[in-house]
Amino acid sequence: MSVSSVPSFDLGSVVDRLRAAGCVFAEDEAAMIAETARDDAELRAMVDRRIAGLPLEHVLGWASFRGLRIAVDPGVFIPRRRTEFLVAEALRVTAPGAVVLDLGCGSGALGAAIAAEQQVSLYAADIELAAVRCARRNLVPWRGSVYQGDLFSALPDELRGRIDVLLANVPYVPTNEIRLLPPEARLYEPHVTLDGGPDGLTTLRRVAAAAPEWLAPGGHVFVEMSEHQAPLARAVLAEHGLAAEIVADDDLGATVVYGIKPAAARAGGSPAG
Incomplete structure (x- = not known):
């Protein structure tokens, strides 16, 4: 119309x-x-x-993300425009044929945006059934495989040690700050998609601990954080053997922390996880 x-x-x-x-x-x-x-x-x-008061994207049934129209069902986390920066950073290191995982995928917007610009083997996972159903619809054009479960436990074992690009837009709002979020987020998005624990990094710590086991040598993990959380997030990734850096986009108000698994294990060392 x-x-x-x-x-x-x-x-x-x-x-x-x-x-x-x-x-x-x-x-x-x-x-x-x-x-x-x-x-x-x-x-x-x-x-x-x-x-x-319903979020616009839930009224429309879709959200615009990097030029894509992403279906967004009620109860599913709405992709934010600032997260387009995470996708842009990931695309810098995504080679044709790469194995890409959108972990905590929500609608699957991040994975879809990667696959729309690069030929990849795409996987996604989320603990919320509503998100899994939504992501499966959004990832059909790119033959993405979507699993339900808690972080890496949702994945088939065959992916262990093979993931080249891990997108982990996990919750990072400190629990006591959720009450400060706009009503559209507080009232209409599941708290599990927002609540990052006391300091906002609880889920990130779980991702960082297991990521080296699932990443391929030289593989990258990308996470979004607030500016003030980023240094601690970088330290969390480094603690688990990942070479970590912080990048930011002032125009979007976006901060991304990424970690790289060493291309070869250090002598006498073993991967974390």
Whole structure:
């Protein structure tokens, strides 16, 4: 449905209602709702849901991520624009044919964005069934395999030691800061996708401890963190034998920490995990 085809619900009134409800980008939201709605009745219902506080992406049923339209079901974590920086950093080291894992995949947006720009063998996993179902739909064009389970325990053993690029956009909000998040996140996204424990790094520590066992020699792991958490996150990766660095994009307000598994094990050493 195009903006011009809205028959009786004037687009200007949609903008006015959205703006009155506190939507900062009311014009853009109105246009996307009008574009997505199949008829006037659905448009009205979508506007009502948005005014009631439902995240725009859940109203639309999709989120825009690196030029892709990613399906996002209710109860599934919404991919953030800042996370496009993590994908961009990962693409720098993703060679054709690489084995890529989107761990804690949510909608599968990160894996889809990688596969859309590079030919890879794509895998994804999440503990939430709603996320797994959503990711399976999103990764169909790239023949991605999606598993349900807790981090690496979800994966087939054949992937052990073979992952070239590990995308781990795990939760990193400290537990006592969740209450400070916008209502759209607090009320409509599962807390398991937000809660990173007392300092926000609980899940990262689990990923870092097992990653060397699953990464191929020279493999990379990429995680998103806040700016102030990044130095500690880098230390966590380094503690488990990964050469770790911090990169940032000021325009997106994004900070990424990545670690590299040594191409060859040190003499007398063994991989962690």
